[in-house]
Amino acid sequence: MFQATRRRLALWYTTITAVLLLFFASGVYLYVRSTLIERVDDTLNHVVEVVTRSLIIEPLDTTPSELHVNIESSFRDNSDTVEDDHIDLEWFSPTGKLLWSTLSEPLNIPIYPNRTGETVYVSPDHLLRQVTERVEIGRHVMGYLRVSHPWFEVTKPSRQLIVDLSIGIVIMLISVAGIGWFLSGLAIEPVRESYQRLKQFTADASHELRNPIAMIQTNVQVALADPEPIPQHYRQQLQIVERLTRRLGRLVDDLLFLARQDSGIVQPHFVSVPLDALLMDVIEEQQLVAASKDIILSLDIIEPVINTTAETAEDIFTMQGDWDELARLFTNLVSNAVQYTPAGGKVGVKLQQIGRNNHFQLQVKVSDTGIGIPEDALPEIFHRFYRVDSSRTHSKVAGSGLGLAIAGAIVEHHQGQIQIDSKLNQGTTVTVTLR
Structure with a gap:
């Protein structure tokens, strides 16, 4: 019991710490990622400003009143500089035609003037961060300058940060689990x-x-x-x-x-127990009490319909368990059924084998036509000293409220299950399933 509580406490410590670390790591990741993006955008905007100021604008030879950008003179000095920073430049005419680029292949991406920066998808493994500037003199558009920066400058440190944070979180959780x-x-x-x-x-x-x-x-x-x-x-x-x-x-x-059950000082003494023979003994012991109350007490053993040898048939209802504890379990259940069944009623005990795929269990049902148990009391009936109401204790042999608590402890000791279904004034069925 205490080990289970200790495990739950340690699990709660670890879970709460994991949630807090997850929020913290997410905040750190988002902050670092946004900082990297801002740094890339600042770099791109700085390049735009530098390149825009260095543009050489000349009048056309054919039409001196019109101006144009001397591309060779304007970008000759900038191409080497930006290449060292993994930055690419593109210059477009006022109509959107690509006139000059540092890229080996054109991107074929429409122009969207945007000084705040945008992420552009080029291919599954190629993303770019871009800034596009429209260059104007007065109301005359000279062209469009687009500056691109590879996205891996953001993704690479972001992925490394995720790896580092994951390793840190795992180490921290292991430490917290041990400390917890x-x-x-x-x-x-x-x-x-x-x-x-x-x-x-x-x-x-x-x-x-x-x-x-x-x-x-x-x-x-x-x-x-x-x-x-x-x-x-x-x-x-x-x-x-x-x-x-x-x-x-x-x-x-x-x-x-x-x-003794709680303290664990009772060592399990499991032997091969023929459950059908044990139930016969219990029914025989309770027959006199049942007869004195004019109650019909019966035992129904359902043989499975299978082709077995004589030796196998004898072992069908044999299980590993403690004979004394199992006898006490079913004596409690049958005596309770007899005690709370009025004269002229019936108490039936049924033993059968259940299961499938060669995994079989033994199931015992103790049913009566007694006064029943209110539905709201069913979750409490296995608690020690719990009694449903005073009307169930008027008998001279009223119990102490420990019978079902003992039954639950014995079933748990045998790694089985116990379930009670009851309807008020109609009867109760107790189902015990044992491995």
Whole structure:
């Protein structure tokens, strides 16, 4: 129980840290990426300004009143400079025709004047960051200057940053998981010690109470068996004491069983248990109680329809388990069904083999036509000392509220499942599935 709690605490530590680290890493990545893009755009805009200022504008020979850009003179000095920075230049006429370029092949990308920068898709492995400037003198458009920068200047450091952040996050999570496991162990240790002391006290107290209770019960029985006549009112009082002592003894036995289960001091003693034979013994023991209440108690063993040898047929309902615990489990379930079934009712126990693909389980259903359990009480019935309502405790053999808690502990010990389906005033079915 405590190991599971410790694991959950360590998992919560690690999960919360992972979420925080993920947000932090995402913020760092987005900040660095935006900074790289801004730096590339600043570089492109700077190149645009430098190249624009260095343009040589001359009048046309044929029409002196019109101006044009001397391309050879304007870009001759700039081409070598920008090539060192992995920057490409393109010059377009006012009509959008490419007149000069440092690219080996034209991009065939339409012109969109944009000084803020845009990312252009050229091919699956080739992206460019571009800035386009329209060059004007007065209202006369001289042409368009487009400056391009390879996108890998952004993607390469971004990918490296992702790798570095991922490695850092993994190392951090491993460290946090180890530290969380250590800290959760420190946090839960006081609770573990208190719980161990409480369990030890319960076990010791239950063990110490068994002897005086047994002595009281023995003395009362001896007094009742005395051949000398006892006044009737004294006899009735002794009978009440004897009955209450018997009930207290059962309560102490149940507490001692649960305390030993919780503490783990009971070592499992699993042997081959023929479940059909065990259920026959349980039904035989409960038949007298059922008959006294005019209740029909039956056992139905459903043989699987398969072709098996005689030896295999005998092993169909055999499982590995603790005989005493399983006997206690089904005795509790059958006695509960008999106790809360009115006279003239029926209690049926059915054993069958379920499963498929050579993975079979044994299933036992204990059904009754008793008073049933309210639907809102079903989630609580396996809690210790829980009772549905006072109307279920009017019987002289009213339980302590530990029967189903013990049943759940035994089923869990055998790695099985227990389920209860009930309808008020119609009956209850308890299904136990064992491996």
